[in-house]
Amino acid sequence: MKIASSLNVSPRITSRVERNGSRIIDNPAAAQEAICESTVTLGSAIYGDNLKAIVLTGSLARHEGTCRPEHGFWTQFGDAEFLLVLKEEATLPLANELLNLQKKRQSELLNIGVKCAISLAAVHPAYLRRLRPHIFAYELLVHGRVLWGEPVISLVPPFSSTEIPLEDAWRLLCNRMIELLEVSVMITDDNHELPKEVFYKLLKLYIDMGTSLLVFVGAYEPTYAGRAKRMQFLEKDKDAVKDCPLDLARFTERVVACTRCKLSGGDRLQLAELGWDSNSLGLWETAIADARSLWRWELSRLTRTVGAYAEDRPTDDQLMITLMQKQAIGQRVRAWLSLLRRQGWRRSRLKWPGWVWHALRASPRYRIYSAATKLLFQLPSWVAQGHEANSREDELLLWLPIRSSSLAVIQSDWRQAAAEIAWNYHEFLVGTQA
Numbered sequence: 001m002k003i004a005s006s007l008n009v010s011p012r013i014t015s016r017v018e019r020n021g022s023r024i025i026d027n028p029a030a031a032q033e034a035i036c037e038s039t040v041t042l043g044s045a046i047y048g049d050n051l052k053a054i055v056l057t058g059s060l061a062r063h064e065g066t067c068r069p070e071h072g073f074w075t076q077f078g079d080a081e082f083l084l085v086l087k088e089e090a091t092l093p094l095a096n097e098l099l100n101l102q103k104k105r106q107s108e109l110l111n112i113g114v115k116c117a118i119s120l121a122a123v124h125p126a127y128l129r130r131l132r133p134h135i136f137a138y139e140l141l142v143h144g145r146v147l148w149g150e151p152v153i154s155l156v157p158p159f160s161s162t163e164i165p166l167e168d169a170w171r172l173l174c175n176r177m178i179e180l181l182e183v184s185v186m187i188t189d190d191n192h193e194l195p196k197e198v199f200y201k202l203l204k205l206y207i208d209m210g211t212s213l214l215v216f217v218g219a220y221e222p223t224y225a226g227r228a229k230r231m232q233f234l235e236k237d238k239d240a241v242k243d244c245p246l247d248l249a250r251f252t253e254r255v256v257a258c259t260r261c262k263l264s265g266g267d268r269l270q271l272a273e274l275g276w277d278s279n280s281l282g283l284w285e286t287a288i289a290d291a292r293s294l295w296r297w298e299l300s301r302l303t304r305t306v307g308a309y310a311e312d313r314p315t316d317d318q319l320m321i322t323l324m325q326k327q328a329i330g331q332r333v334r335a336w337l338s339l340l341r342r343q344g345w346r347r348s349r350l351k352w353p354g355w356v357w358h359a360l361r362a363s364p365r366y367r368i369y370s371a372a373t374k375l376l377f378q379l380p381s382w383v384a385q386g387h388e389a390n391s392r393e394d395e396l397l398l399w400l401p402i403r404s405s406s407l408a409v410i411q412s413d414w415r416q417a418a419a420e421i422a423w424n425y426h427e428f429l430v431g432t433q434a
Contacts, residue, residue: 012343024113028067028265031074031114032060033341039082039118040148042105052125053149055083056150057136062143066200068265075136076116077200077265083144084122085152092122095427121431128155133163135172135215142222161220169215170341174369176205177291177428181376182422185415187284187383196267202287203258209294210255216281217241228259245293256291271390284381292316292377299323316377320370324362332363362430364401371399372421383412393417400424 025031036056043054058081061066066077086092102118109116131137138161144153179201186195194202207224210231214220217240221227234240235252257269269283296319303322305314315320333402362370375396396417397403404423 017314025074028062028074031067031076031116032065034112034114035060035076035080035109035116035118036147038109039080039120042101042108043082043084044148045121046101046404047084047086047090050086051084051149052087053083053152054147055085055140055152056145056147057081057083057143058119059224061145062139062162062223064263066262066265070115070197073110073113073115076114078204079117081119082121083140084120085128085149086122086124086152088124088126090124092124098122098379119430125152125155128152129157131156133165134168135164135211136433137222138164138220139222149382153385155220161222162218164215164220166216167302168301169212169220170295171297171365171369172208173212173291173298173426174372176201176208177295177376178372178422178425180205180287180370181372181379181418182425184376185282186282187379193280198284201358202284203262205287205291206254206258207262207306209251209291210259212298213241213294215245218299224259224263228256231255244297246290246297251290281383288376288380292373295373316373320366320373324366327363327366332361364424367401368421368424368429371376371396371417372425374399375417375421379414396421401428 025034040054044051059078060080062074065080067074068077069075070146092431098120102120105118106116109118131140138159140153141156141158146153180198183195183197183201188196207227210227211220214227214234217234219230219234219240221230231252235248238248239250254269254271257271260266261269267335271283296316299319300314303319305319305322375393393414393416397420400420401424404420404427
């Protein structure tokens with residue numbers, strides 16, 4: 001199937017086909033093209049006349065995706081993100097249907113030597129028309145690429161980057177922290193070097209810590225490279241972030257170094273100021289500390305709690321509870337209805353009473369964020385101490401909308417809690433603004 005030219009791949013470097021018909025992927029551009037082609041083929045075959053367009057978003061659409069050879073595969077780091085835009089009268093697929101499609105596509109890509117996590121979201125055109133200013137919508141407007149179908153990106157109402165809500169930047173920070181938490185189950189106190197999966201998520205966390213900070217000071221850019229340059233300018237204008245608790249010079253160096261490493265496909269950082277190896281456990285610990293400092297600084301501005309507590313130092317829980325209380329009941333109810341639709345009305349009916357109780361207090365997103373940050377911020381000390389399981393993990397899980405029955409028990413400790421949090425994140429938060 002012919003797809004729109006979205007990756008600007010030269011004919012000289014597209015994948016080759018052997019005489020027996022099997023495809024050979026011999027360079028990263030060909031691997032990324034294969035990811036797009038296979039997703040278009042599957043999506044159009046399954047949804048047929050109900051499909052209006054397939055749109056590529058994220059780093060692949062910006063030409064900033066990282067793909068390199070690893071263990072016999074071309075490995076795409078980070079998700080390849082696609083929007084399936086269905087006609088208004090078509091029924092949107094449930095979350096588990098999309099998850100099965102993602103797994104099918106990933107399995108078929110492995111057969112041609114490409115390893116990539118696929119992220120699919122299904123929407124109606126009305127979703128695009130109703131998009132309000134936020135980071136995803138802005139990047140979709142500026143860099144989204146229609147691979148197949150009608151030019152649906154034109155349906156998104158135009159807006160400027162300065163209209164992006166501050167909470168959206170804080171949510172981005174929370175999402176990246178959960179993604180780091182998810183892979184941190186690989187870490188033990190015996191690690192001398194970070195597992196590559198942890199290192200990659202750490203890069204993304206630092207890059208988007210920079211993104212989040214830039215939104216808060218009105219200096220957002222939609223590309224990794226553009227943000228790194230803005231961070232360097234921001235370092236010279238300390239008045240813009242004079243009350244930020246981060247060491248801005250050190251923080252900027254890390255954001256820039258992580259950006260260069262991500263764009264080059266490297267596996268080591270160049271950080272002269274670090275007193276330890278740049279891929280060691282120390283970098284992971286410092287990244288979590290920096291993320292917590294930025295998370296608190298941003299949250300105190302969202303909740304306007306500066307000076308509201310003794311010694312101007314509200315606890316993490318106080319900040320989160322204040323944010324939950326500021327959320328309108330209508331927003332909470334709509335968020336729980338979105339979760340209900342994703343789960344299926346009949347399949348989830350036994351959970352309705354508990355969800356009604358939760359809806360009166362906080363949205364699913366805030367509950368998942370609360371559980372994730374409570375766990376992530378404790379991890380460095382727990383890993384160092386060889387933390388044993390106790391009631392604290394069970395208390396964290398009470399914050400989650402659902403306990404997954406599909407997850408194998410890893411260990412009865414924080415790693416199981418991290419897996420449950422990550423499952424809820426992917427099931428209910430990825431691909432939605434609810």
